[in-house]
Amino acid sequence: MSKLPAPAADGFCAQAWEHTAQLRKAIVEHPFNTGLADGTLDREVFAFYIVQDARYLVGFAQALAAAATRAGNAEDAAFLSGAAQGALVEERRLHAGYVTEFGLTDEEIAGIGTSPSCLAYTSYLRACALTESYPVLLAAVLPCFWVYQHVGSAILESTGDTSGHPYRAWIETYADDAFAEAVLTARELTDRAAATADAETRQQMLEAYIRATEYEWMFWNSAWIKEEWPTAAFLG
Numbered sequence: 001m002s003k004l005p006a007p008a009a010d011g012f013c014a015q016a017w018e019h020t021a022q023l024r025k026a027i028v029e030h031p032f033n034t035g036l037a038d039g040t041l042d043r044e045v046f047a048f049y050i051v052q053d054a055r056y057l058v059g060f061a062q063a064l065a066a067a068a069t070r071a072g073n074a075e076d077a078a079f080l081s082g083a084a085q086g087a088l089v090e091e092r093r094l095h096a097g098y099v100t101e102f103g104l105t106d107e108e109i110a111g112i113g114t115s116p117s118c119l120a121y122t123s124y125l126r127a128c129a130l131t132e133s134y135p136v137l138l139a140a141v142l143p144c145f146w147v148y149q150h151v152g153s154a155i156l157e158s159t160g161d162t163s164g165h166p167y168r169a170w171i172e173t174y175a176d177d178a179f180a181e182a183v184l185t186a187r188e189l190t191d192r193a194a195a196t197a198d199a200e201t202r203q204q205m206l207e208a209y210i211r212a213t214e215y216e217w218m219f220w221n222s223a224w225i226k227e228e229w230p231t232a233a234f235l236g
């Protein structure tokens with residue numbers, strides 16, 4: 001299943017998807033992702049992205065685990081805590097992969113600072129987990145699932161056969177059928193939460209979904225420019 005079925009026409013997801021159409025196009029067309037698709041992306045840029053992504057996954061998993069504690073039934077809690085665990089397993093896999101793929105030692109990895117955009121995104125998700133309602137928290141974590149599936153399947157469509165592709169593992173992870181199933185469940189949970197939410201909460205959900213999608217763009221862009229803290233020079 002590379003392309004997902006459309007969400008329920010009158011639900012929150014359909015509204016959020018429509019609101020972010022231009023931003024999503026900008027994400028797919030970002031030079032990081034076109035380079036990932038055609039294989040020309042600089043290895044160092046990709047390594048920067050992977051290190052930051054491992055940091056991101058920890059914050060994302062914490063937000064999902066917090067959502068799991070607030071789910072209204074065991075099935076939703078199982079999905080959210082399973083996704084939290086999946087993100088942490090992925091973090092461990094990426095971490096182990098650095099050593100072999102990029103030749104980075106544990107000390108070197110620990111010495112790489114978390115980029116401003118990565119910290120902003122993860123801090124935002126953690127803040128939503130602590131201070132926002134359950135429906136708003138779901139809306140904030142949804143772009144992580146949905147936008148990645150969209151980008152992964154768009155890239156797979158443009159590459160076709162991935163054998164021999166330098167970024168094959170990444171493409172196959174996010175264009176995978178099991179991952180598409182998880183996206184459908186995340187969407188369904190969010191639509192269900194929105195259906196019983198009041199108008200103000202629904203508006204906050206839309207804002208959270210848009211903000212997190214903006215952070216998705218910023219995350220890719222920050223890897224592309226190898227974003228540094230503008231204050232780095234003042235700290236030796």
Ligand SMILES: Cc1ncc(C[n+]2csc(CCO)c2C)c(N)n1
Binds near residue numbers: 057082085143144145
């Ligand atoms: C910045 C950033 N955003 C989204 C993902 C995608 N992602 C990470 S874990 C997970 C599912 C939970 O198990 C998904 C969809 C990523 N890797 N990095």
